[in-house]
Amino acid sequence: MTENRRTNDPQGVRRRIVDAAYDAFVSHGYIATGMLELRERASVSGGAMAYHFPAKRELGLVVIRDRVAEAVRQTWIEPLHACADAPTAIDLIFGSIINELTRNGTVSGCPLNNMAMEVSHLDPEMRDALSGVFSSWHEALSAKFRADVANERAHDVNPSSLATLVIAAYSGAMAIAKARQDVGPLVDCRAELAAMLVTKYG
Amino acid sequence: MTENRRTNDPQGVRRRIVDAAYDAFVSHGYIATGMLELRERASVSGGAMAYHFPAKRELGLVVIRDRVAEAVRQTWIEPLHACADAPTAIDLIFGSIINELTRNGTVSGCPLNNMAMEVSHLDPEMRDALSGVFSSWHEALSAKFRADVANERAHDVNPSSLATLVIAAYSGAMAIAKARQDVGPLVDCRAELAAMLVTKYG
DNA sequence: GACAAAACAGGACAATTGACCTGTTCTGTC
DNA sequence: GACAGAACAGGTCAATTGTCCTGTTTTGTC
8 A cells, every 4th residue: 555665774864863853953053953954954754763762862863973074084184184384274274265155155163162052051962072173173273283393383382372272273264254244254364364374484 | 008118210120121131142142042041030020021021032132232342441451451461461361261260160261252152153143233332342362452553562463353363262261161160271372372462562 | 694783763751841722800081 | 109111920732853662565485
């Protein structure tokens, strides 16, 4: 009687859910996004959702550990490895982000920062996960500064605290840009960071 | 028959509501805070709440325009006016915040940033209000840099973009500190900003 | 093809959300 | 003290929240 043949695709369904959750959490916020909305976005029934993610919390954790961490890795850590030195990478990264935001018009903010702001005080486990992403970001950047010092490309550099400043400036600029819907803050910070790093390099 | 005498105190009730809302919004978040929780915190009946704030949205706008703006004014704009130059003020402000956070143990984040992150994409009017607070903050800081340049205290300074960097660094450091529950990022940024400004003031 | 477990469908559930309504009490004005 | 409007009490409302339950289908294994 049932004409519709069903196809079990657990990995695909799970991926669709996590995809939808990442997009929604980052753009609309974790709390503001309902499970029903996610089910509709992912075209998934309530049963399938409950099977893969019995609680919203676990979905949040997966999004942080998989997608948010991966986003930071792609936008920051990989370019850092690819470039000759830290200033080059930083300028390149800021430029890419500015171009991307200018192209599609709206500023949705830094995925990591967006989630960290509203989730870090709700759940200790989520906070730890987010903190871990920040740590790996900071570690990659400070390692690059350390290497630049070892190669005598840079001098008068405290790798750890300088990395913190760069990350903070990026996160803060993203936050302001999101509030104003304007890439200006990112352009400003890019220029100031570049000018500052010039004094330490070369 | 009714023994309990009631005392009408519209200004007091309104103030209690806004107080409770400000505390809850910046610590637990705007969306995460329910009207019932606010009524309990402020010891206010549903009728009184509906009379003063028919909708949660209006309460959010008042909190932003009155309390958040005032918080930024007190922590940043006033010290800027009181100090001799911008670097002195910035170092003082970072020091005060670090001391305060170290004292009470937990990092609840920058009120302006906390609200901006989760609200700016919900309501255009709230975003405008928050954007206005950012603007006044930026204007005050860049005006100080301009004055320092005019007084020949500083050189090689672009007042506007440098102010953006300082604000972004502060906001971002607060965000990371909140996620890690550690004042370290603020300490780092304070040191790096001070070292950077030394090269421009001389 | 029998069987078990995984995968999924669809709905129900209590709890909570923000908003609002009617009725009562207070307070200033004449 | 009569009156009007502001201020407040307490409850109701539909809508939505996240979670979970029962039943059905698919899939792999022997």
